[in-house]
Amino acid sequence: MPDSDRRRDFEEYARAAQGRLYRTAYLLCGNAENARDLVQTTLARLFQYWRRAQAADCLDGYARTVLTRVYLAERRRGLRDLLHHSRQDPVVAGPQPDLRVTLLAALAELPPRARAMVVLRYWEDQSVSAVAHQLRCSESTVKSQCSRSLARLREQLGDAHAYAAEVPSR
Amino acid sequence: MSHDDETLLVRDLMRRTADELPALPDLTPEAVRLGRRRRTRLRTAAFAGVAGAAAACVAALPLPGPWAGEPGGAAPAAPAHAVPSRGPGTTQSGQLQEFQQRTAATLGATLGGRLGTIQPEADRADRYRAAGGVGADTFLVVITVRPAYSDPPRCVDIPEKHSRCASVTLPDGTVGAFRTEPMDGGPLTGVSFTHAHEGSEVELAVHPDHAVGLVPPITVEQLAEAAEDARLLTALRRAAGSPLFEEGRSDG
Numbered sequence: 001m002p003d004s005d006r007r008r009d010f011e012e013y014a015r016a017a018q019g020r021l022y023r024t025a026y027l028l029c030g031n032a033e034n035a036r037d038l039v040q041t042t043l044a045r046l047f048q049y050w051r052r053a054q055a056a057d058c059l060d061g062y063a064r065t066v067l068t069r070v071y072l073a074e075r076r077r078g079l080r081d082l083l084h085h086s087r088q089d090p091v092v093a094g095p096q097p098d099l100r101v102t103l104l105a106a107l108a109e110l111p112p113r114a115r116a117m118v119v120l121r122y123w124e125d126q127s128v129s130a131v132a133h134q135l136r137c138s139e140s141t142v143k144s145q146c147s148r149s150l151a152r153l154r155e156q157l158g159d160a161h162a163y164a165a166e167v168p169s170r
Numbered sequence: 171m172s173h174d175d176e177t178l179l180v181r182d183l184m185r186r187t188a189d190e191l192p193a194l195p196d197l198t199p200e201a202v203r204l205g206r207r208r209r210t211r212l213r214t215a216a217f218a219g220v221a222g223a224a225a226a227c228v229a230a231l232p233l234p235g236p237w238a239g240e241p242g243g244a245a246p247a248a249p250a251h252a253v254p255s256r257g258p259g260t261t262q263s264g265q266l267q268e269f270q271q272r273t274a275a276t277l278g279a280t281l282g283g284r285l286g287t288i289q290p291e292a293d294r295a296d297r298y299r300a301a302g303g304v305g306a307d308t309f310l311v312v313i314t315v316r317p318a319y320s321d322p323p324r325c326v327d328i329p330e331k332h333s334r335c336a337s338v339t340l341p342d343g344t345v346g347a348f349r350t351e352p353m354d355g356g357p358l359t360g361v362s363f364t365h366a367h368e369g370s371e372v373e374l375a376v377h378p379d380h381a382v383g384l385v386p387p388i389t390v391e392q393l394a395e396a397a398e399d400a401r402l403l404t405a406l407r408r409a410a411g412s413p414l415f416e417e418g419r420s421d422g
Contacts, residue, residue, distance in 0.1 A: 010198075010201075014201055015196065018198070022191065023188040026191055043197055045205070047202055047205030048206075048209050076389055100187045103187045104187065123181060123185075125181075154176060
């Protein structure tokens with residue numbers, strides 16, 4: 001396939017996928033600016049290895065895996081922490097926090113890996129085995145981490161007005 | 171509330187939170203530009219490694235023609251940035267090549283899991299280029315030998331400079347200082363491992379890539395784990411005892 005075709009394929013995919021990746025990145029990072037940087041890096045990696053990405057069984061899954069691993073790698077490296085010295089982190093729950101701040105503050109309390117598991121499992125609706133594969137850990141680890149994280153979220157969100165709202169219809 | 175209800179609530183909260191996101195500009199053109207740059211850098215780094223080894227091989231070969239056997243003749247000049255403080259003769263080139271190959275192999279064996287393939291950088295004994303590791307970026311790995319002022323090396327946190335240090339005793343009793351701190355005058359952090367050996371202080375540092383805004387995919391904890399491998403210490407001590415690093419030792 002000529003390079004121009006490959007590039008066109010990538011651009012088409014990237015434009016369609018970036019919004020979805022952005023939303024996931026936001027839940028992982030907790031602020032829009034870092035989420036945009038994370039998606040930008042993810043798309044650059046996808047383009048760098050586009051041939052490999054296209055050959056994947058599920059391109060969306062491949063992109064999601066890249067996104068999650070870039071997020072975890074950056075957290076490990078402390079880059080985000082370093083950037084926080086110069087950027088104001090808006091995720092601070094006040095006495096009467098709004099819905100967004102409450103959830104993001106609760107997610108921010110989780111360790112990065114646990115946060116990634118929660119986002120993949122409950123936001124992306126990934127199966128336990130898919131999350132385990134993406135994060136290179138055992139299924140039992142995913143189950144126990146998600147269960148613990150959900151309990152912590154429940155504890156944090158328990159008094160929030162929004163969380164006490166009606167269970168959404170299935 | 172059942173587990174399923176809780177799950178639904180969390181999912182609903184996530185959806186409502188993500189709905190409030192500001193609009194995203196089109197990131198595609200920048201992704202193409204960055205992705206191309208990453209590819210080029212990866213290829214360049216790989217080529218530099220191969221070219222460096224090839225250059226060392228060529229330098230080790232007997233020279234035919236007018237330069238052959240001419241003491242003090244007009245041999246090709248050594249690059250100005252070469253580390254060796256002695257002349258770039260055949261023996262020195264062979265020594266450099268052997269050192270580079272052994273060191274790159276050891277660095278690859280001990281740090282390759284995080285940093286990928288490690289190649290010597292051109293004709294430098296002290297600089298190596300890691301490419302294709304976690305995140306598939308390229309990072310500079312530098313070995314520095316200087317006189318030791320204390321054994322074990324000084325290890326203190328300097329919060330105002332975002333510099334953190336952990337002192338770790340390795341299995342053979344060596345005490346290493348493992349640091350994460352901004353490097354090369356930029357804001358991004360790299361990691362380093364310093365230890366004292368026979369009057370010299372040897373440092374292994376993995377630098378960030380300021381051009382693309384990335385810090386290396388290895389933490390001080392992971393570097394400390396790698397340093398537990400005796401092969402890494404042996405390679406660093408070989409550098410401390412090598413004439414290729416004489417300049418650093420004498421300069422301090």
